[in-house]
Structures are given as structure tokens and as C-alpha cells.
Amino acid sequence: MIELVLLVCMAVAVFAVIALVMGLLKLVLWLVLLPVKILIGLLLIPLLLVKALVGGLLLFIVGPIVALVMIGGLIAAVAVPLAPLMVVGFVVWLLVRSAGRPAPAQ
Numbered sequence: 001m002i003e004l005v006l007l008v009c010m011a012v013a014v015f016a017v018i019a020l021v022m023g024l025l026k027l028v029l030w031l032v033l034l035p036v037k038i039l040i041g042l043l044l045i046p047l048l049l050v051k052a053l054v055g056g057l058l059l060f061i062v063g064p065i066v067a068l069v070m071i072g073g074l075i076a077a078v079a080v081p082l083a084p085l086m087v088v089g090f091v092v093w094l095l096v097r098s099a100g101r102p103a104p105a106q
Contacts, residue, residue, distance in 0.1 A: 079086075
């Protein structure tokens with residue numbers, strides 16, 4: 001039983017050493033690559049501003065068109081399921097209209 005406890009303690013110690021080495025490696029890589037990250041960030045700021053301007057302009061142009069299409073889709077989504085009821089209502093309207101009109105005198 002003592003051997004099993006010692007084996008578990010040794011595994012935990014090995015894991016701790018590996019975690020420490022990986023943490024140090026991450027720190028070194030972060031410090032080495034930090035200037036590259038800062039340089040890329042400084043180079044991409046103008047591109048991000050251009051992207052924001054183009055996206056805003058595109059939204060200003062395409063937004064109303066998309067809104068109209070969505071309103072048309074909403075009207076179609078309501079009208080299509082009601083189409084049979086509209087046909088029945090139209091037939092009833094025709095029957096009532098034709099029955100209520102007197103025959104023309106000759």
C-alpha cells in the first residue's frame with residue numbers, strides 16, 4: 001500500500017514539474033513574441049478602421065433593402081396560410097354581390 005502512495009506522490013511531482021516547465025516555456029514564448037504581436041496590432045489598426053467604414057457604408061446602403069425584403073417575407077408568411085380563407089371569402093363576396101343586384105330592366 002505504501003508503494004502505491006509513493007507512486008501516486010511521484011506521479012503528482014512529475015506532473016507538477018512538467019506543468020512548471022510548460023508555464024516557463026509559455027512565458028518565454030510570450031516575451032519573445034510580444035514585439036511581433038504589438039507590431040502586427042499597430043499595422044492592423046488602419047485596416048480595421050477601413051473595415052469599419054466600409055461595413056458601415058454597406059449597412060447604410062443594403063440595410064433598407066434587407067428591411068423591405070423582410071417585410072415582404074413577413075407579409076407572405078401571413079398571407080400564404082390564409083390563402084384558402086381568402087379564396088372562400090372571395091367566393092362568398094361574389095355570391096352576395098350577384099344575389100343582391102336586381103335584374104336590369106329592358
